[in-house]
Amino acid sequence: MSDIVSLTLTEVRDKLAAGDIKAEEAVAACLDRIEATEPKIKAILHLQAAKALKTAKALDAAGPDPAKRLWGVPILVKDAICVADAPTTCASKILENFVPFYDAACIRKLKDAGAVILGKANLDEFAMGSSTENSAYQITANPWDLSRVPGGSSGGSAAAVAAGQCFAALGTDTGGSIRQPAAFCGTVGIKPTYGRVSRYGLVAYGSSLDQIGPLARTADDAAAMLTVISGHDAKDSTSAPREVPDFEKAIAGAADLSGLTIGLPDEYWGEGVDDEVREACRQAMDTAKALGATVVPVSLPHTPYAVATYYIVAMAEASSNLARFDGVRYGRRAPQAKTLEELYELSRSEGFGAEVRRRIIIGTYVLSAGYYDAYYRKAAQVRRLIRQDFLDAYSKCDVVCGPTSPFAAFPIGKMSGDPLQMYLSDIFTISLNLAGLPGLSMPVGLGKDSGLPIGMQLFGPAFDETAILRTAKVLGNALPKLPQPAGLA
Numbered sequence: 001m002s003d004i005v006s007l008t009l010t011e012v013r014d015k016l017a018a019g020d021i022k023a024e025e026a027v028a029a030c031l032d033r034i035e036a037t038e039p040k041i042k043a044i045l046h047l048q049a050a051k052a053l054k055t056a057k058a059l060d061a062a063g064p065d066p067a068k069r070l071w072g073v074p075i076l077v078k079d080a081i082c083v084a085d086a087p088t089t090c091a092s093k094i095l096e097n098f099v100p101f102y103d104a105a106c107i108r109k110l111k112d113a114g115a116v117i118l119g120k121a122n123l124d125e126f127a128m129g130s131s132t133e134n135s136a137y138q139i140t141a142n143p144w145d146l147s148r149v150p151g152g153s154s155g156g157s158a159a160a161v162a163a164g165q166c167f168a169a170l171g172t173d174t175g176g177s178i179r180q181p182a183a184f185c186g187t188v189g190i191k192p193t194y195g196r197v198s199r200y201g202l203v204a205y206g207s208s209l210d211q212i213g214p215l216a217r218t219a220d221d222a223a224a225m226l227t228v229i230s231g232h233d234a235k236d237s238t239s240a241p242r243e244v245p246d247f248e249k250a251i252a253g254a255a256d257l258s259g260l261t262i263g264l265p266d267e268y269w270g271e272g273v274d275d276e277v278r279e280a281c282r283q284a285m286d287t288a289k290a291l292g293a294t295v296v297p298v299s300l301p302h303t304p305y306a307v308a309t310y311y312i313v314a315m316a317e318a319s320s321n322l323a324r325f326d327g328v329r330y331g332r333r334a335p336q337a338k339t340l341e342e343l344y345e346l347s348r349s350e351g352f353g354a355e356v357r358r359r360i361i362i363g364t365y366v367l368s369a370g371y372y373d374a375y376y377r378k379a380a381q382v383r384r385l386i387r388q389d390f391l392d393a394y395s396k397c398d399v400v401c402g403p404t405s406p407f408a409a410f411p412i413g414k415m416s417g418d419p420l421q422m423y424l425s426d427i428f429t430i431s432l433n434l435a436g437l438p439g440l441s442m443p444v445g446l447g448k449d450s451g452l453p454i455g456m457q458l459f460g461p462a463f464d465e466t467a468i469l470r471t472a473k474v475l476g477n478a479l480p481k482l483p484q485p486a487g488l489a
C-alpha cells in the first residue's frame with residue numbers, strides 16, 4: 001500500500017488541511033489502490049474516477065478550508081444512498097438505470113464538509129442479507145481471505161475500507177449491516193441512534209429500523225464522519241431534533257476507562273458462540289479492566305425472540321416499502337407486458353432477486369388480515385420488551401458489550417442456500433435496531449483458529465454515541481493493531 005492510503009482518515013485529513021498532501025494526490029492514491037485491489041475484492045459497483053479527480057482539482061485550486069472538516073478526504077458510499085447524477089441501484093436489477101438527481105441529506109453534508117465521493121459500494125440487494133452474496137451484480141470478497149464473504153449487507157463498504165480503497169465509507173444498518181461487515185473485515189462501524197442521521201435519500205428497507213452510519217479504520221475516524229453526517233433534517237420526519245456533539249472532540253482526551261461500567265449480557269457470551277470469538281472478546285474485556293473499567297453481568301432476557309421479531313417487522317416494512325417499484329413510477333418496466341397486471345407481475349419478478357421476493361411474500365403475509373394479530377402485532381409487542389431489556393441493563397452499566405457475530409467471516413456459498421441459517425447468524429446485532437439504540441463494532445484481534453478478524457460490539461444508551469466511541473478509542477489504542485489484510489498481501 002502507498003504511504004497515503006495507509007494513513008487513517010483523521011491523519012490524512014490533517015495532512016490535507018496543512019497542505020502537506022493535495023486533494024488530488026489523496027484521490028489518485030485511492031484510485032491506484034482501487035485499481036490494484038478491485039479485481040480481487042469487487043467492492044465497488046460504480047466508480048466515478050474522473051469526477052472525483054475533477055472535484056479534487058477544484059478543491060486544490062481554492063486551497064484547504066478550515067471550515068470544511070473533511071476537506072479533500074475520499075470516501076465511498078453504499079449504493080442504497082442517493083448521490084446526485086450517480087447510479088443508485090441498491091444492487092438490484094429493478095433499479096438498474098436509476099440515476100437520482102438529488103443528494104441524500106448525509107451526502108449533502110459530506111460534500112459541504114469537503115469530502116470527495118469516489119463511487120458506490122456493493123451490498124446485498126436492497127440491504128437484505130448478511131453476506132453481500134445477494135447482490136444482483138457481483139459477489140464481494142473479504143480482503144482477509146478472498147474465498148470468504150465480507151459480511152453484509154454493507155459488505156462493499158467494509159471490504160473497501162479494509163483494503164485501503166478509501167478512508168471511510170457509508171453503510172446502512174437495519175439489523176446489523178454496518179456492524180457485522182465491520183467485524184468480518186476488521187474495521188470499526190457505528191450504527192447511530194435511530195433518528196440521529198437523516199434517512200432522506202436512503203432507499204428504504206425497514207423504515208423504523210434503518211440508520212446510516214460510517215465504516216472506518218479507527219474510532220476517531222468514525223467519530224469525525226458521524227459528526228459531519230448527523231443532525232436534524234426537516235425532510236425526515238423521524239429525524240431527532242437533538243444537539244449533535246462534536247464526537248471527535250468529545251473523545252479527544254480519552255486515555256483510560258476509569259469510572260466506566262461495562263455490562264456483559266449472559267445471553268451473548270454463552271452457547272452458540274465460537275470459542276475463538278468468545279476468547280478474543282474476553283481478552284478485550286481483560287484489557288478494559290486493566291484500563292480501569294468495571295465489568296458486571298447483565299441480562300437481555302428477550303434475546304431468544306429477537307430473530308423472529310426482527311424478521312417479522314423488517315419484512316413487513318420491506319413489503320410495504322418495495323410496493324413502489326411497480327414498473328410505472330419507479331424502476332424497471334417489463335417491455336413485453338400487455339396488461340396492467342402483467343406489467344406489475346413481470347416487472348417485479350424480473351427485477352427483484354430471490355431473497356427480496358421471499359421477503360416481500362413473507363412481509364405481505366404477516367400484514368394480511370387474519371395474520372396481522374398473530375404475527376405483526378405480536379412482534380411489535382415483543383419489540384417493546386426487547387427495548388425494555390436494554391433500558392433495564394443501562395440501570396446497571398454505562399455500555400453493554402458482546403461479540404458482534406457468533407463466528408468470523410464464513411466461506412462464500414456456505415449459507416446462501418439456507419436463508420434461515422443466515423437469519424439466525426444476526427442474533428447479536430438485530431435487537432439493537434428493534435430498540436433504536438446506538439451500537440459500534442470494533443476489531444479486537446484475529447481468531448486463534450481462523451486467523452480472521454474478530455469484532456466486538458459496544459452498545460450505548462440513546463443518543464450517547466460518545467460513550468461507545470470513547471470506549472472503542474481507548475480499547476483500540478490498547479489492543480494490538482491488526483496487520484494488513486492477508487488476502488491482498
Ligand code: GLN
Pocket residue numbers: 127128129130152153172173174175176177178205314426
Ligand atoms: N442481515 C439483516 C437482514 O438481512 C440485516 C440487514 C441490514 O442491516 N440491512 O435483514
